[in-house]
Amino acid sequence: MTATAETTGAIGRPIRRKEDERLLHGRTNWTDNIQLPGTIHMATLRSPMAHAKITNIDISAALASEGVLHVYIGADFPDLPGTTCVWPVTDDIVMSHMPAICTDEVRYVGDVVAIVLATDQNLAVDALQLIDIDYEPLGAVVDMEEALKPGSPLVHESAGTNLCYTAKMPCGDYEAAKAKADVVVSRRFINQRLIPNTMEPRSVVAAPMGMSDEITIWTSTQIPHVLRVLLALLTGIPENHIRVVAPDVGGGFGAKLQINREEVLALVLAKKLGRPVKWTESRSEHFVSTHHGRDQIQDIEIAATKDGTVLGMKVDLLADMGAYLQIITPGTPLLGMFMYSGIYKMEALDFTCTGVYTTKTPTDAYRGAGRPESTYAIERIMDELAAELGMEPMELRKKNWIKHEEFPYTQIAGLTYDTGNYEAATERAMEMFGYEALRVEQEARRAAGDPVQLGIGISTFTEMCGLAPSRTLGALKYVAGGWEHCTVRALPTGKIELITGTSPHGQGHETAWSQIASDIIGVPVEDIEVVHGDTGRSPYGMDTYGSRSLAVGGQAIKLAGERLVEKARIIAAHQLEVSPDDIEFAAGTYSVKGDPEKSTTIQAVAFEAFTAHNLPDGVEPTLSGEATVDPLDFSYPHGTHLAAMEVDTETGKVTLRKYVCVDDCGVQINPMIVEGQVHGGLAQGIAQAMYEGAVYDAEGNLLTASLAEYLLPSAADLPSFDTDRTVTPSTTHPLGTKGIGEAGAIASTPAIINGVIDAIRHLGVNNIDMPASPMTVWRAIQAAKSGGN
């Protein structure tokens, strides 16, 4: 089946984004730009200790400081939680309580210990330095393996353990598969802790708006709808008194899929004080207090026969929760649980994940959330298996992947991949890459002993997008559903309001959603206004994360649009004095079959529906379509990524020379937006592989606490990417779409590291932990030379 046949028109065109004019001209409505009369500014004092008892707090000097209105400490809000976890993943899970302000104990550097409210942001920050707090150290817990040992300091004393949960998913009989194997390869991979950095830091304004008991909260979030529910549950403020608005949001990447203590405090204080309360984090605050991502130790074992047939895989993870569970902290590593077999057929997959508390910033979703980790593990271990077998790594993959004629295919973890064509994506990628020529150059450099060696990194990945259906999420103990909502309203003048429950933060929903609706209801893209990110205007939604907006939300747009068209058909038929069955609809025009001169437009019908002077009996005035869609299944984008890596063996410096990726995200609504998502995702994945990584010292201090130490690559560090797409439409998603938001970040880390190792494997190197910093690579080469590694 293809969906392309019915989506000629706006869908598939790389039209310029509606959003970009205001973004490029600085007319963006960031939360921090919102200035309300009488605003009180909030500043947060954060713990400098990783783990300590608070023995004394003196706020007197801060209270006396210029402009200061209030100083609050934990004792002022003893029962107010700062966040909540909606995914208690197992029966044995040890939950945690993160207070809005710490009362007697701090558990990571960055934990909030006091807040200052002042008439001016500068004065609020000045007063922070006047608060005097005495701490009694309790012992930091930094390393996950140490944390699980008896006698380790406890992050949560009352729990009696640092073990948060153990999740197991045995699929097939791994020991039986291993017993048949000729070759078993095991490796320990480190998927290091990352610190998501959005262009716009977190920011919130909460204000009683005066006309009712309603408090409006503007916040830089991905999840206005979910946040509204959670804020109500946490604060006791009735949900119908809370309106959440996500204005323009400058990047999220999962870091704004969260309920934050600063949001809780701003809401509660705005209600208590009756004035607007505003808080915006600094970049320094962001580093310690916005949730982190990844942070897994992965023990991976793969078993195969000597002809290269993969039999099974064993996955044993340690996943760092940090100090507290936030919105989906424990579930994040498990989002990769079903994907460790990647695109390959195997008899068994034995999965275990152990969640561990440490005295570090909480972890949570970051672009890909669980799937980058699983993809790294499977694609890295496939290269190691190929090396052990002496096989060309692409040949090993071809031997084991699901062939295009085998779809739909139920893989070992129980997911049914609806469609895919790994052969086509790989063939196109290898052609663009010049794979064979690079292999020849690699051989020549090895033979010549060139100080700069060349390696080819492969990643043939798949992922799962669009968390759904809701009953599956329920079975996984996730508290919420996976549906999405859309209302398409035809206004009397023929203009369209498309009200979506998705909440963009850079993705271009205003443009892409208009393209979908344009094709379905036959009005120009520019006549469609997309309304999003405001619980007051779009009451139903599950928001934006996990590449779900198009995969799930797109279905709701399609169905809502079709419902509008069907209602309008009845009105049009009445106007044209024929039966609805005798009406044809195309490009916004209803015409009588066989008599195309007799016609009316959807805009004319909209006006008729407004005046209601001449509607058929039983048809209500106004013209709109509404749909809430719970999808049939996840979607499964895939692709082949190839990286040519140069390694300077004298210094260890790694250079990405060429990057080719061919992604298959099914039908593309706007290929230019797809291209942008791919580029951004690649930059973040390559950043994990080569540059980024949070580092803590033994006392729990974050050493990479600024952009000087935590290296984000810029355009100057990245090559021009060579990208293309194959199109294998999804059969479970009515538009044929699959999702593309995270693909680049998911696929690229193993491509880079496999390439680095491929360049120096002949020197004896068979693992490099991310990031592949020059010193790391140089040391690996030195260790291999002296017989180590």
Add this chain to the structure above:
Amino acid sequence: MIPASFDYVKASTVDEAVAALVKGGEDAKVLGGGQSLLPVLRLRLNAPSVLIDVSEVGEMRALTDDGDALLIGASVTTYEVMHSELVKEHAGLLSLTAGAVADPAIRHKGTFGGSVAHADPAGDLPTVAAALDCEMVIAGPNGRRTVAAKDFFVDYFTTALAADEVLVAVRVPKLGAGWSYNYQKFNRTAQAWAIVGVAAAVKSENGTITEARVALTNMGATPIRATGVEAALAGASSSDAIAAAASKAADGTSPTSDLHADSEYRKHLAAVLTRRAVEAASGI
């Protein structure tokens, strides 16, 4: 982050700047392009009571030919140094290295003099000042004095400048005929500070190096002249001889260890980069 509050004085002459420094006492700071000082203030690592802005002091904005040297005002921006025809002609090493500093936005705001006075051992331009035997022209309440680069850089972020003195200009001796040069900057991202940097200038005759100057970035508390390498390079005419000389680059140094490189790795890099810098400069 938001800096603590401070007073601000805009100086229009060197004398005004000095007077303001004297008045401001120990808590006064000179503000040039702000590319080093402002982050320090925003992180609240320092909270001066008064900032004295010298970015538009006429004398400090001048870049002139002073006979056997160039006189580069301390408020001349890194971008202007990079693109100056005078600098390209007489101090190409400085021009080249200026282009390796940070990114275009920072080069447009940051100044050569500011970098030298800030004395970050990871800064690129202090190393060039050391390699070229620059002299610092300093003004204070007792008039002016000149300090050689080797005496100017004292320790981490510490120079011979007294609290009531301002760096007016840097005197950059012309290299003259027969010299060629190179700067090797080793960093992880394009905009980052040098993990290690090596500035090399060599004078060659008929394929033989007759004189060499080699200075190292981030191999100690100050820019360091690799005197052992310089001596060993005299008479070198082969890549083996250059490699042998370069292997002495880290002799006597005790570089710091940090997240990106430990001391041992820095020493290794210094040797590799010195060899590459000299090879590139000499064409041997």
